Structures are given as C-alpha cells and as structure tokens.
Amino acid sequence: MTVLPICITGEPVLHEVAEPVVGFDAELAQLVEDMFATMEAAPGVGLAAPQVGLGKRLFVYDWTDEDGTRTRGVAANPELWVTPPPIGIAEEEDEEGCLSIPGERFALMRSDRAILRAQDELGEHYELEASGWLARILQHEFDHLNGVLYADRLDALGTKGVQKAIKRNKWGVPGNSWLPGVDDLED
Incomplete structure (x- = not known):
C-alpha cells in the first residue's frame, strides 16, 4: 500500500468532470488499496480519485455511525439520487471538511437521504441506501x-471564509498537494 499525495484546491483535475472507469483489473485494485490507505492516513471518511490526481469516476468511503455500524466501499461509475435538502440555514452540526481544503470546515446543507448505484472494484453493480452523515x-x-x-x-458567509483560507494558504493554483502522515495538515 502506498499513501498518495492529495491535491489541494486549484489543481485542475479537482475542477473537471472525471472520466468513467473502464478497466476493472489489478491496476484498479491497487489504486483502490492506495486510496483507502491515503484516506485512513489523512484521516478522512471518503476520498475521490480526482483528489489523488486521477480524473476517474471512482471514490472510496468508510464510515462508522453512532451505533457502531461500519459502511465501507468502493464506488466506480456511480449514480446518486438524493432527496431535496432541507430548507434553512446551515448550522454547526452541518459542518464538513475536505481533504483538498485541509484544516478548514464550513457548514453546508445537504440532503439527508441518498441512493448510490455503482460498481465495486471488481465491476460488480450494487445499490446502497444512506441517510445522515453517510448520505452527506x-x-x-x-x-x-x-x-x-x-x-x-x-x-x-461560508464562501467568504473559504476564500480567505485559500488566499492565506496560497492555494487556488496548480501544484499544491500534501502527503498524509508526512505533512502537518489536517482535515
């Protein structure tokens, strides 16, 4: 397993639509293993291929809810359906972070329920119904x-805060990344 560098906002691959995964082979299996290792080292609960510099429609996730139920998986070529997000103002409990904007957290309203249809690392199709933080x-x-x-x-308000953080950290341009377990950055 290899921990991969995580791209920081401004890297072009983070701001482009990713291409479908077409080969479910040993190379993809290794990428998935490396993405899980990177996500765990960060630490994070999800990581998308564009975040490690690859414009592929692939992400990994690993979440344990308050009851101790763990949901871990690979989503290649996903489709996602969500309920309408609640109407209102995002509160502190709605804060989320991103490994590509490390150390920053801002409140964002998200849908509370989602249905994911995707392929796993072997190309097998599956469906997952999620609610709460897993849906987020x-x-x-x-x-x-x-x-x-x-x-x-x-x-x-959140946009103003994130723009200040990007300016303060000199992000928002190509070439910025960090290596979990080595660099002193946190999500």
Whole structure:
C-alpha cells in the first residue's frame, strides 16, 4: 500500500468532470488499496480519485455511525439520487471538511437521504441506501467526480471564509498537494 499525495484546491483535475472507469483489473485494485490507505492516513471518511490526481469516476468511503455500524466501499461509475435538502440555514452540526481544503470546515446543507448505484472494484453493480452523515459523505465524494468542491456550494458567509483560507494558504493554483502522515495538515 502506498499513501498518495492529495491535491489541494486549484489543481485542475479537482475542477473537471472525471472520466468513467473502464478497466476493472489489478491496476484498479491497487489504486483502490492506495486510496483507502491515503484516506485512513489523512484521516478522512471518503476520498475521490480526482483528489489523488486521477480524473476517474471512482471514490472510496468508510464510515462508522453512532451505533457502531461500519459502511465501507468502493464506488466506480456511480449514480446518486438524493432527496431535496432541507430548507434553512446551515448550522454547526452541518459542518464538513475536505481533504483538498485541509484544516478548514464550513457548514453546508445537504440532503439527508441518498441512493448510490455503482460498481465495486471488481465491476460488480450494487445499490446502497444512506441517510445522515453517510448520505452527506456520498454527496461530497460524488461532487468531486463532477469537478465540484464543497466550497463551491457554500452560502455567502461560508464562501467568504473559504476564500480567505485559500488566499492565506496560497492555494487556488496548480501544484499544491500534501502527503498524509508526512505533512502537518489536517482535515
């Protein structure tokens, strides 16, 4: 297993629509293993291929809910259906972060329920119904495959805060990344 560098906002691959996964082979299996290792080292609960510099429609996720139920998987070529998000103002409990905007957290309204249809690392099709934080994780990672960062969805106050963080850290341009377990950055 190899821990991969994580691209920081401004890297072009993070802002482009990813291409479908076509080969379910040993190379993809190794990438999935490396993505799980990277996500765990970060630490994170999800990681999309664009975040490690690959414009592929692929993400991994690993979430344990408050009851101790663990949901871990691979989503290649996913489709995602969500309920309408609640109407209102995002609160502190709605804060999320992103490994591509490390150390920053902002409140964002997300749908509470989602249905994911995808392929696993072997190319087998599956469906997953999710609610709560797992639904949020799936929406966040799915957005990455469409060139959207959670910062792109923030309200005016959140947008101002994330823009300050990007400017302060000299992000927003190509060539910035960090290596989990080596660099002193956190999500």
